[in-house]
Amino acid sequence: MAATRRPTLADVAREVGVSAKTVSRVLNEDGPSSPQTRERVLAAVAKLGFQPNLMARNIRVGGPDTTVGLVVPDLGNPFFGTVAGGIEDAVRARGLTLLMGSSAEDPEREHVLTRTFLARRVSILMVVPAFGADHGYLKAPRAAGLPVVFLDRPGIGLSADCVVSSNRAGVHEGVAHLIAQGHRRIGFIGDLPAKLYTRRERLAGYRSALAEAGLPYDRTLTAGAHGQETAAAATTELLGLPDPPTALFAGNNIVAMGVVAQLARAARKDVALVTFDDLPLAEVLEPALTVVAQDPAAIGEAAARTALARLDGDRSRSRTVTVPTRLVVRGSSRPLRPARTAVDMSG
Amino acid sequence: MAATRRPTLADVAREVGVSAKTVSRVLNEDGPSSPQTRERVLAAVAKLGFQPNLMARNIRVGGPDTTVGLVVPDLGNPFFGTVAGGIEDAVRARGLTLLMGSSAEDPEREHVLTRTFLARRVSILMVVPAFGADHGYLKAPRAAGLPVVFLDRPGIGLSADCVVSSNRAGVHEGVAHLIAQGHRRIGFIGDLPAKLYTRRERLAGYRSALAEAGLPYDRTLTAGAHGQETAAAATTELLGLPDPPTALFAGNNIVAMGVVAQLARAARKDVALVTFDDLPLAEVLEPALTVVAQDPAAIGEAAARTALARLDGDRSRSRTVTVPTRLVVRGSSRPLRPARTAVDMSG
DNA sequence: GTGAAAGCGCTAACAG
DNA sequence: CTGTTAGCGCTTTCAC
Numbered sequence: 147m148a149a150t151r152r153p154t155l156a157d158v159a160r161e162v163g164v165s166a167k168t169v170s171r172v173l174n175e176d177g178p179s180s181p182q183t184r185e186r187v188l189a190a191v192a193k194l195g196f197q198p199n200l201m202a203r204n205i206r207v208g209g210p211d212t213t214v215g216l217v218v219p220d221l222g223n224p225f226f227g228t229v230a231g232g233i234e235d236a237v238r239a240r241g242l243t244l245l246m247g248s249s250a251e252d253p254e255r256e257h258v259l260t261r262t263f264l265a266r267r268v269s270i271l272m273v274v275p276a277f278g279a280d281h282g283y284l285k286a287p288r289a290a291g292l293p294v295v296f297l298d299r300p301g302i303g304l305s306a307d308c309v310v311s312s313n314r315a316g317v318h319e320g321v322a323h324l325i326a327q328g329h330r331r332i333g334f335i336g337d338l339p340a341k342l343y344t345r346r347e348r349l350a351g352y353r354s355a356l357a358e359a360g361l362p363y364d365r366t367l368t369a370g371a372h373g374q375e376t377a378a379a380a381t382t383e384l385l386g387l388p389d390p391p392t393a394l395f396a397g398n399n400i401v402a403m404g405v406v407a408q409l410a411r412a413a414r415k416d417v418a419l420v421t422f423d424d425l426p427l428a429e430v431l432e433p434a435l436t437v438v439a440q441d442p443a444a445i446g447e448a449a450a451r452t453a454l455a456r457l458d459g460d461r462s463r464s465r466t467v468t469v470p471t472r473l474v475v476r477g478s479s480r481p482l483r484p485a486r487t488a489v490d491m492s493g
Numbered sequence: 494m495a496a497t498r499r500p501t502l503a504d505v506a507r508e509v510g511v512s513a514k515t516v517s518r519v520l521n522e523d524g525p526s527s528p529q530t531r532e533r534v535l536a537a538v539a540k541l542g543f544q545p546n547l548m549a550r551n552i553r554v555g556g557p558d559t560t561v562g563l564v565v566p567d568l569g570n571p572f573f574g575t576v577a578g579g580i581e582d583a584v585r586a587r588g589l590t591l592l593m594g595s596s597a598e599d600p601e602r603e604h605v606l607t608r609t610f611l612a613r614r615v616s617i618l619m620v621v622p623a624f625g626a627d628h629g630y631l632k633a634p635r636a637a638g639l640p641v642v643f644l645d646r647p648g649i650g651l652s653a654d655c656v657v658s659s660n661r662a663g664v665h666e667g668v669a670h671l672i673a674q675g676h677r678r679i680g681f682i683g684d685l686p687a688k689l690y691t692r693r694e695r696l697a698g699y700r701s702a703l704a705e706a707g708l709p710y711d712r713t714l715t716a717g718a719h720g721q722e723t724a725a726a727a728t729t730e731l732l733g734l735p736d737p738p739t740a741l742f743a744g745n746n747i748v749a750m751g752v753v754a755q756l757a758r759a760a761r762k763d764v765a766l767v768t769f770d771d772l773p774l775a776e777v778l779e780p781a782l783t784v785v786a787q788d789p790a791a792i793g794e795a796a797a798r799t800a801l802a803r804l805d806g807d808r809s810r811s812r813t814v815t816v817p818t819r820l821v822v823r824g825s826s827r828p829l830r831p832a833r834t835a836v837d838m839s840g
Numbered sequence: 841g842t843g844a845a846a847g848c849g850c851t852a853a854c855a856g
Numbered sequence: 857c858t859g860t861t862a863g864c865g866c867t868t869t870c871a872c
Contacts, residue, residue, distance in 0.1 A: 152637050154865055165843045170867065178841060195633035200612035201548040201558070202865035206848050211548070212609075221593075222575040227568040234568070234595055243609050245592040246568075248581055262559075262590050265547035286542035290499050403773055410777040426750055427772065430757040432779050501849055512859050517851060525857055549849035553864050843872080848865105855860075 153194040161190040173198060204267065210292070213243050214270040214453070215263030219251040225399060225423060225442050226274065229297060232446020233272065240454060242269060253279035260284070264292075270453040274298045277342050281306075293456035295449045299343040300466070307456070308466045309449045313344055313422075316438040316471030317351030318358075320420040321395055323436070323473060325359045328482035329393040329418060331367060332356070333384040335377055335405060336397035338370040345370065348397050348422060367391055377404025378411075385414065392482050393418035399425060406431060419478040422471075433477030445469045500541040508537040520545060551614065557639070560590050561617040561800070562610030566598040572746055572770060572789050573621065576644060579793020580619065587801060589616060600626035607631070611639075617800040621645045624689050628653075640803035642796045646690040647813070654803070655813045656796040660691055660769075663785040663818030664698030665705075667767040668742055670783070670820060672706045675829035676740040676765060678714060679703070680731040682724055682752060683744035685717040692717065695744050695769060714738055724751025725758075732761065739829050740765035746772060753778060766825040769818075780824030792816050 159166045164183060171177045172187040179187075190196075204211050214237050218226040234244040245268070249256035256276040263271055264287055274297045275281065281296075282303035288294050294306040301308070324332050334352045337345040353363050369384055371377035377396070381404065384391055394409075394417060396402040402421035409417055420436045421428075428435035448467045506513045511530060518524045519534040526534075537543075551558050561584050565573040581591040592615070596603035603623040610618055611634055621644045622628065628643075629650035635641050641653040648655070671679050681699045684692040700710050716731055718724035724743070728751065731738055741756075741764060743749040749768035756764055767783045768775075775782035795814045 150637050152634075155867095156865075166865085167844085167867075168842060171842085174867085176867085180841060183841085195630075197608070197611050197634075199552070199614065199865055200609070201614060202552050202848090203867075204848095205546065205549045205552055205850085206865080206867045208848060221578045221581070222571050224569050224571045224574065227571065227574050231568045231595065243606065244594055247591055247593070248578065259590065261544070262547065264544050267546065267548060283542075287499075287544070290497050403777075406774060407777045410779075425774065427753060427774050427778065430750075430754045430778065431774065432757075502851095503849080513849085514851075514860080515858060518858085521851085523851085527857060530858085546849055549864090550851075551864095552866085553849080553851045555864060841872100844870090846867100846869080848867085850864090851862100852864100853860100853862085856858085 152199075153196045155196075155198070158187065158190045158194060158196050161194060162186050210269040211267045212241055213245050213266065213268045214272065214450075215260070215266070215268035216244060216246045216272045217249050217256055217259050217263070218246060218274045219249050219256075219276050221246075221248045223400070224426070225440070228442035229274075229446040229449075232443035233450045234446075235443075236447045236450030237270070237454065249274075249276045249279075251276045253277070257283075269293075269457065270295070272297055272449055272453065273301065275301050275343075277339055293453040295453050297445060297449055305464045307449075307452045307464050309445050309452065310347075310466065310468055311440045311445065312468050312470050313347035314351040314354070316440075316473070317348045317395065317397075317422060318355045319351075319471075319473045320422070320436075320438040321352050321355035322358065323475065324393045324395070324418060324420055324479055325355065325361065327393070327418060327479055329391075330361060330482075331364070331389065331391040331393070333391035333394040334368045334397065335380045335384070335394065335401050336368070336370050337401070338372040338376070340370050345397060352395060371401050371404060374400060374404035374407065377401040378408035381405045381408040382412070385412070385417065391417075393420070393479070395419075396421040399423035402435075402437075406435065416480075416483070418480045418482070424474065428474075429476055431478070433480065436476045436479035437474050439472045439474050441469055441471070499546075500543045502543075502545070504541060505534065505537045505543050508541060509533050557616040558614045559588055560592050560613065560615045561619065561797075562607070562613070562615035563591060563593045564596050564603055564606050564610070564618075564620045565593060566596050566603075566621055566623050568593075568595045570747070571773070572787070575789035576621075576793040576796075579790035580797045581793075582790075583794045583797030584617070584801065596621075596623045596626075598623045600624070604630075616640075616804065617642070619644055619796055619800065620648065622648050622690075624686055640800040642800050644792060644796055652811045654796075654799045654811050656792050656799065657694075657813065657815055658787045658792065659815050659817050660694035661698040661701070663787075663820070664695045664742065664744075664769060665702045666698075666818075666820045667769070667783075667785040668699050668702035669705065670822065671740045671742070671765060671767055671826055672702065672708065674740070674765060674826055676738075677708060677829075678711070678736065678738040678740070680738035680741045681715045681744065682727045682731070682741065682748050683715065683717050684748070685719040685723070687717050692744060699742060718748050718751060721747060721751035721754065724748040725755035728752045728755040729759070732759070732764065738764075740767070740826070742766075743768040746770035749782075749784075753782065763827075763830070765827045765829070771821065775821075776823055778825070780827065783823045783826035784821050786819045786821050788816055788818070 247259045280303040281301040296308040369380035371380045396405045424439040502513045594606045619642045627650045628648040643655040716727035718727045743752045771786040
């Protein structure tokens, strides 16, 4: 089949025998139009299979495109998918379409992707910053009125709205729970690189919980991992220590899977475990997993609300919205067996 | 801060004191340009923070936008996220950007979303059809040269390229494996609605495996579920039958989670289980889950390859690519305890 | 009610 | 090497 040219407004107009503007009027329910022309225009549109070219429309109208651009670091991670779902639900009512792309946690790709979103004149830009990315180049678009929201982690080199989980408080609660269960040596396996925002925040929560209980912070009990395999390796390493931890805290959902897998392979059910971010089958594992659950849909929704307020003219200072986490105690945060109640201060 | 107008090509040209076309040439590395003007143009671009308007460019060039539109039914399902990742990796080399949106398994929303993709003149359109959607309206765009690929399920009312898993053969293999383990009464919990393509195909694989082994097809052993909760309920129902199944086959990853959860809650480790589509923690469950694994990244990649070939002028007939599944035997497909080897023909 | 002309931001086609 | 003119498909403005 030969590639038949897509019909344009002019084609429709010619078919009906009216001007292009009349067709435009009918389609956009702009100005008035007689029922008959209306009828005939609609018929011609259907007959030719005409579809208005949104790009041409937007270019003339001058306004932004009716889209929300979202950049995430990993499409396969359901956390980000659920965040995206929350955004989409919230912006759909305003006639905005969510467009999502992946940076693969690479600053270069993130930059390319955000630039194509900017070039497409999205109405709102949302970014889960890749580690090491700088967002100074967003200053001008933001000054030009583009709402920019960072998700999960704050952006660098640009003050903009930001929506994050209560990382610090959440981890604090989870670790405090382990301490209440009698654990004194608690390992922490966080994201890599170590300077990643979420890693730093969550580690801070870990440290504050230890401090609150008067427990020493032992660096050898902390490790970093990127991906399941390295998380499993870190688990093995920590448990192989001379004075090994009796409990572990996993700093994100991917790390959690690696730790859970390794603990299962090594048949170490004696090791207590709490993870940050819920897992689909957490309650089915044996033991069921105690987690500090995030609320990804709420994060997406909060981001959308913030951005829409900006679109509506909110010019107040940039704000950071913190979405609370929730400690879900299941079986894996088992008490320390020989229930010592005295705190060992030797460090 | 007042909303400063986004600078245009003309602004840059004025700043430098050259014509718009010259700026355009420098930016697109079209025709030649003297090093000095080049330098000065680039400086002005940086100074003004100019970002070319892609919409205006595309409209002039007439060609399609350099984007791939993808519609999936559920952003939170990692299966689709991984498919999307496969697509993105494959099209990025061609300078195409993946834009993904969700239909929420609703034909109406799918229609709206595909239409906005069409209006945006995407280069390629990929759709995981929502149940009940009709895709006849894609005939004209396809005739106009737009590559259209259906993923996971074929589209309705339109013959186009399609990439699916080997649903039938995969389930056949999984069920045959259960039969080889001595099971004679095997329950099947598939997608809902019952007429969904994947449900039908997978059920057919189930039936063919039974037939091959000379086992009767007992409708009461089949059920449908949509979401984890209903899958759990279906599990309970099947196991409560007078002559209950000794093994279950779960028809997709979401159903699988519901079944696994229910089996765990009911402490029914005696029931053998095989699921369609792998789960993140499958090997960590107790028993570890035997699955018929799909290859979502390969599905995405195959779809991208097909579409790119079309873009390159491939005008051959629509084809359906079947991506093979792989039976991964882990612990959950346990043999039937009192190992009967005779086939019960009573039905 | 409808149409003609101009122009959105950019590039193709032709000069020079 | 660079500028001019025209025009992509649509909407705005202003006329009738």
